[in-house]
Amino acid sequence: MVFTFLAFSLMLSGAAVQAGLLQPLLQMMRPKLERELADQCQALAKQALQGAELDLEPFSSMGEQPCQAIAKPVSTCLIRETSRSGRELGVISELLSGRIGDDAEVVIKR
Numbered sequence: 660m661v662f663t664f665l666a667f668s669l670m671l672s673g674a675a676v677q678a679g680l681l682q683p684l685l686q687m688m689r690p691k692l693e694r695e696l697a698d699q700c701q702a703l704a705k706q707a708l709q710g711a712e713l714d715l716e717p718f719s720s721m722g723e724q725p726c727q728a729i730a731k732p733v734s735t736c737l738i739r740e741t742s743r744s745g746r747e748l749g750v751i752s753e754l755l756s757g758r759i760g761d762d763a764e765v766v767i768k769r
Contacts, residue, residue: 681747685738688754692737693730700726741766 701723741750741763749762759767 679742679747681751682738682742684751685741685747688751689734689738692734692754693727696730696733697723697726700729737763737766740769744769 704726741747744766746762746766749760750766753760753763
């Protein structure tokens with residue numbers, strides 16, 4: 660179904676995409692986006708702790724809950740801004756391929 664919807668969306672005009680017609684598809688992809696954001700947050704936290712030369716054992720799971728808590732509002736904001744930017748189709752294709760590309764980068768910088 661996702662690929663059928665994606666194929667249909669390829670036929671949409673730029674104005675239709677800007678109107679946010681692809682936002683439901685982005686909403687369906689939100690759990691994947693939230694997991695990716697939480698994973699990236701945890702990796703950054705772990706990297707920061709390693710740089711501080713601390714014993715990581717007590718802190719190993721400390722970053723999980725805050726990272727998961729922040730992932731939901733951040734993903735909601737990213738989806739909203741993606742719809743406003745008119746770059747939904749590009750961001751969707753980047754998410755499906757598991758990468759952050761030019762379209763997502765533009766949205767993040769907004």
